[in-house]
Amino acid sequence: MTLELDDLRVRTLGECRFDSPFAEMLATKRTSPHYVHEDDRVLVDDTVSVLLARGVPIDRLPSLEAAGPRRKVYFDPAATSVGIVTCGGLCPGLNDVIRGIVQELTEHYAVAHIYGFRNGYAGLTRRHRERVVELDLHAVRDINNDGGTILGSSRGDQCPEEMVDTLVELGIDVLFVIGGDGSMRGAMKLTREIDARGLDIAVVGVPKTIDNDLPYTDQSFGFQTAFAQATEFIASVFVESQAAENGVGIVKLMGRHSGFIACYAALSNNDADFVLIPEVPFVLDGPNGVLRRVEDHVRRHGQVVIVVAEGAGQELLEQEGRTTDASGNTKLGDIGLFLKQKITEHLTEVDLPPTVRYLDPSYAIRSVAANAYDSVYCVRLAHAAVHAGMAGRTDTVVVRWRRRFVHIPMRLITSHRNQVDPDGDLWMSVLEATGQPASFGT
């Protein structure tokens, strides 16, 4: 997708007329290597060749609005009510984001009310309206020490009209949606309904994905915590595989469409000999197939460790009878167990009867509390989201792009999926670290 500058402009509800609590602090600030002024913009591209190829003046290059506090805000803080909802799969750091939003809104903007909706978009429906909780500093004090989300989450479609009725009933001015691609699609339906009714409600997203598969964001929050957890499971099967004759360790990791968790976890301690991800198809049979390569490795080293992303090799599995979850995500076939079976059969056939250690840590990598790095990242995203909302930005998501916090239009975050580029440097690092071939098969 070729982006033009105008595709990157975020929507705003109107002129910012109220004094911001940060006005004094910002009065003398100018752009520096470590700060981007609110009137400045951050470039999307960062290579000379791409910038030159655009062939436009610098001020027409694709660029993003800087996130952060404004000197003036759109909403009168003392009269502002805010809602927060967390949707979709869990991710380390959800509580940190909630906490950061509540603290910033309370301590600096001193808004009138902060409401938490329970269990995702379901919490905005009529039947769950009475379960809305009021959030204050006390309610969020220690929540960063826990995984999950104090608000709960859910998948499954809800009616935008009904959800907007709830926002109106509670007098919500800004809704913060912490969620993934599905949540942002839902949030865009909310803004469409808000626009249709001519309401003055801002919707600001904080992108969440354990798989790191959302575009226009350096790396999603919680991802680092999750792959660090995954590393422990790889280390376990490595130890087991070393201790056994023809030891085979297999770890299946989350990653429906993108193999980032598998790549990073595998690189982290370099115990993996093969990494299989959705972005790089593979074949099992033949002289260059996975089975022969695994066999060669076991012959040479006496053991092997394979890390497989759950979405890898789906084309090798039975496609019939595939169902979808409540949000419409296709349920995947189990590539981990399939590989376990095929590798066991193959090694037994070639007289290398294996001892297989198979781990599927599944939810164990995403249900933990965020590590210190992710906690910092979450609180900074939370602050950015609050500033965006108070400044009347809507249909907008806050992200970190090339280490700067910026605003992007919500529709861009759902425009495509971030995937491991088989021609990119991450996959090259995986190939270097594992020594596996660039492709299996022909």
Ligand SMILES: Nc1ncnc2c1ncn2[C@@H]1O[C@H](COP(=O)(O)OP(=O)(O)O)[C@@H](O)[C@H]1O
């Ligand atoms: N196209 C869509 N339109 C409206 N709501 C959606 C859409 N896709 C998902 N949602 C809703 O967003 C919420 C979270 O979506 P889901 O796909 O489960 O997780 P994620 O946000 O992590 O992608 C669910 O309540 C789901 O029904």
Ligand SMILES: O=P(O)(O)OC[C@H]1O[C@](O)(COP(=O)(O)O)[C@@H](O)[C@@H]1O
């Ligand atoms: O069982 P659930 O809750 O549907 O979640 C499982 C799936 O969600 C994912 O973590 C993706 O979710 P996110 O990218 O939205 O975090 C997949 O990797 C995983 O298979």
Ligand SMILES: [Mg+2]
């Ligand atoms: Mg999703």
